[in-house]
Amino acid sequence: MKLLQRTSRYYLAFSAVAFLLTGLLLFTGLRYIIDEELDDQVADASVRLDAYLAQLPAVPDTFYQLDAVITTAPIERVTGSFTFSDTVFFEPIEGEMEPYRRVVYDREINGQPYRITVSRLKVESEDLIVVLFGVSMAFFGLFLLGIYVLNRYLSLRLWQPFFGALTQVQRFDVKRKTVPVFPPSDIEEFERLNTALRSMTEKLRRDYHSLRQFTDNASHELQTPLAIMRNQVDLMLQSADRSETDFAHLQHLSEALDRLKKLNQALLLLTRIDNDQYEQLADIELGPLLRDKLGQLEVMLEQKGLLLESDLRGTCVRAHPVLLDVLLNNLLSNAIKHNVAGGRVSLTLQNRTLTVGNTGLPLAENGTERLFERFGKGDADNQSLGLGLSIVGEICKRYGYDIAYENRGQWHEVTLSFDVRNDALATRWLNPGNLQS
Amino acid sequence: MKILIIEDERVLAESIRTYLEAEGNLCELAADFDEAWDKTGLYDYDCILVDITLPGGSGLEIIRKLKADHQRAGIIIISAKDSIDDRISGLELGSDDYLPKPFHLAELNARIKALVRRNQFGGSQEVHYREIRVRPGEHEVTVADRPVRLTRSEYDLLLYFLANPNRVLTKEAVAEHLSGDQADLLDSIDFVYSHIKNLRKKLTGAGARDYIQSVYGLGYKWAAV
Incomplete structure (x- = not known):
């Protein structure tokens, strides 16, 4: 998985949570404010409603006032003040349940205590919340998309030195004469990376070179003592007065020398291949x-x-x-x-x-x-x-x-x-x- | 034959001298560049063995001078520096052969003889051992004037023996000679026996005496009993 994918995933997860929380907050906040507003309106209107009810010959059970349903019920005595709650009523025109905001309060009208319930339709305010919510969410979505695109662009641009260095390291071959070039970067982290890579590849090259030099020298230097040993064995073989045991010792010596020589020859060949000494094709x-x-x-x-x-x-x-x-x-x-x-x-x-x-x-x-x-x-x-x-x-x-x-x-x-x-x-x-x- | 050994490793030079003088050659040693430079300027040799890395200079320099002087001496490079470049530049300068260290003295001896044959007799000189005659120029072998057909390896083997009669040749030395200049990693010791057997069969089959003696498990010796 690419780094960009991985970080995007985290960003997305975080954004989704933040998004949801904001949405929830926005939704409940709006709702609270609007309910408050509705309640205030009803409380304010209650005084006028009382005056209106007092004029009437008789207090009606239920009556409608624009988008509000008002019911009255006589009670023993006035107890509480305003209580607010949500409720639903069946709306015959739409044929479905609709949300209402209900305000209940007790009031004495013409000497008789009544419990008055005012229920106001909330559809409009509900629509408002939905629209507000939708708009902010859409904006939020666009914002996320923008961030994503920007991120992509930046990572391609900003990470350029990193990918450059990566290619250099991938191409790096300790045996090759070319030195990898890590172009300087004005981003601190990348510059640190480049410095580290530069010194590391240089050290690798140096170590490899000295190791190769060592093998080369060692196998070259071995040739002279080997030559001396071999020639001494050759000379010893020529003496006429050797016993059979002498010959057996000499045979082992000669065979061991031969193996040593072949080993050395093989190592020499390998170093010569490494040293590019077989270039002509x-x-x-x-x-x-x-x-x-x-x-x-x-x-x-x-x-x-x-x-x-x-x-x-x-x-x-x-x-x-x-x-x-x-x-x-x-x-x-x-x-x-x-x-x-x-x-x-x-x-x-x-x-x-x-x-x-x-x-x-x-x-x-x-x-x-x-x-x-x-x-x-x-x-x-x-x-x-x-x-x-x-x-x-x-x-x-x-x-x-x-x-x-x-x-x-x-x-x-x-x-x-x-x-x-x-x-x-x-x-x-x-x-x-x-x-x- | 007069042979100059240019080699800074005293023990090595001495062992070469001992081996070659047993053949009746006259050997001189030069241990560094200046000595070699002086001796090659003053005397004539049939063959000069040159080590490339010398105190005071490069053996290649001496070869260059010898060739410029039109010396008739055959030149064999004996060097530990078995790098392709040295071999090529040595041969280009006019050295006749190249023998990387470590080598068998018998091999060196055979190379010197082959070189002198080529250089001084145009390869026409016969090599003979009693009833066996070899004409190196024509790759021809006869036993009591009757031709014997040998494979390349058998022919090489015969010449190698004839160059080193009465010497003990180890199996390793024979194997190395047969696997040739390349002296590769071929585990060739196993098949030395087969080559020897075939050569012996062909020579005795043509009426020659059997001169190849086995020396314990160690190797072989060409000698008339």
Whole structure:
């Protein structure tokens, strides 16, 4: 729900209550004043009525005087003065009950005490109240509408800096070089918001940058000690007088070094992707590239006794050759690595979509969620680094490719779609300057 | 062969020297930019290994000078700075190869040999080991003058072994060599065994002796028993 809607709702609820109360107050107030006026008139007129009655040969029971009905009844003695009340009488002309104002008082006429009741029709005053009430309500309604329209207009205008800042924050990408611009506002709250956002985004950018710098430096600096260790192992291997246990130790050392090197290589690749070091794009025909890769992997397929089914149609994508190479290598080697002996690998390339399917052990539950995260392994105790698919994910994100993973029991399938529209988006993404407009 | 190793990391330089001198090469070391600058100006080498980040300057500068002097030495960049830019600018300047750290000494050795073959003999020099002959220019392999058909990987593997005879080559080193320059994340160690098996079968099938020895679980060694 929009803020405007929410506040309007509150305003409306408050107005309705205020409206009702005012209406009620107005109604009863008017009524009270008019009744008072009527009563006064009757009281004033009673003196003339007494004089009139005294002239008459006999005091009549009931008689009519314009819009008033007057009844008289002889009583023992005069007790009270004026009492006022409302009542209704049946009006034969209109054929319905009509409101009357009744005044009762005792008076001695020609020595005989009488109770005199004067009932006056209230229709006119009632109409007046209704008209007054209606007019004020109509005015009130218009007022509300006006407030609503004004509010809308103001919120569009006054909240402009807020929406501007919101768009900037939405577009903000810590990896991008462009700095979000929050234009200054002369409204204090928005200026405070802008200041906070400015310092926050700046801090985010700085932190991200230093973190990236750190990973970059760390993996670079690791290369030299790794090189020294590896070369030392290489030299130790060449001595003729090594025992079998020595070789076993050296083997473990060599394997651990290899894993460390691959880990470092993967981290370097990820930082290089982050650092925009793969900017040049080339049009690459996927079919021949895939066939070439399959040729290289043939021995691995053979060794595991895997059956390969491939259906490759022409598809050309725009990407950096190195990244595309890494992407395909990772997908294909995953399909082989995580396969079971005598399993199947299927490769389909058509309609700008590449589908790599393979048989394999079913994934552990929740395994799919962390699949594209760094060090997210489907299986905690396997030897893989858990970086392969994260690199795949990173490359897909970079080029705007859509990647989906599906697991149905023994069958695993990764679908990659090289969408044209996303391609264009990715190109734009790579040149942050274009986004400034 | 005379080889200059321009590398500021003393231990690394020494290990390279030890490995290469065991092959009968003559190695000289240069630990910083000035020393490298002087040595490349004074002497001729068959091959120069250059680290890019050096105390006192950039290895790229030295490559630029060598090319301007029309030195015939083959140049291999050995660098920890495995960034695309360095690789590209290094190769553009005229370096012949690029080997990112960390590398296997056997790999370096094979690259040096291939480079010198290309540079000095136009690739026409034969590589031979007893009855086995390889003509790298024509990608041709013969066993006792009978041609043997090898796949690309098997051919690479054979040349790698022949470049490092009597050396223990770890499975990791072989795998890295086979997965090529890209040295991707492919878990390639598993299939080294298959390649070795196929190569061995083809060579012995053509009448060659079996020179590939398995060294415990560690790796392989090409040697005549």
